[in-house]
Amino acid sequence: MRQGLQIKQPAPILFTQAGYAQLKVKREELLAKREEVLIALQRAREMGDLSENGAYTAARFELSNTDRELRRVEHNLKYGKVIEPTRDGVIGFGSVVTVELKGQEYTYTLVGTEESDPQKNILSLESPIGRALQGKREGEMARVIMPDRELEYQVKKIL
16 A cells, blocks of 8 residues: 655744844835835836836846745745744853954854854854854863864853
């Protein structure tokens, strides 16, 4: 007897409370933008010949990009899970960590992959630095091994 197909749920996408709230705001912004793009598309359609209508082509392109981003945000909201930051003195999800590297201090916030933004020092726990820091306590050393070098961070403070 043939078994029915089992649809596997995607793994939960981890967010901080603030990150999940930002995602909801992003969805509202995209829905408003989509309405504007649909109006522009309708106006471009009314101009006549669609084969040589640059405004129509541009509006379709913009609608496609907006819809793609909206699908990504909706997916993250559907499968997103808010995780409370750990506050037990051990580095984990949501921790804000100050580390020292070669006499210089850096502060990182450790979050899930979808919420990370390295430009703002918001790092994923899946990143090399995030993996090295996870589970450490104040005063401990975290070694990050990269193909061309090895870095040692000293954990100064965990918030």
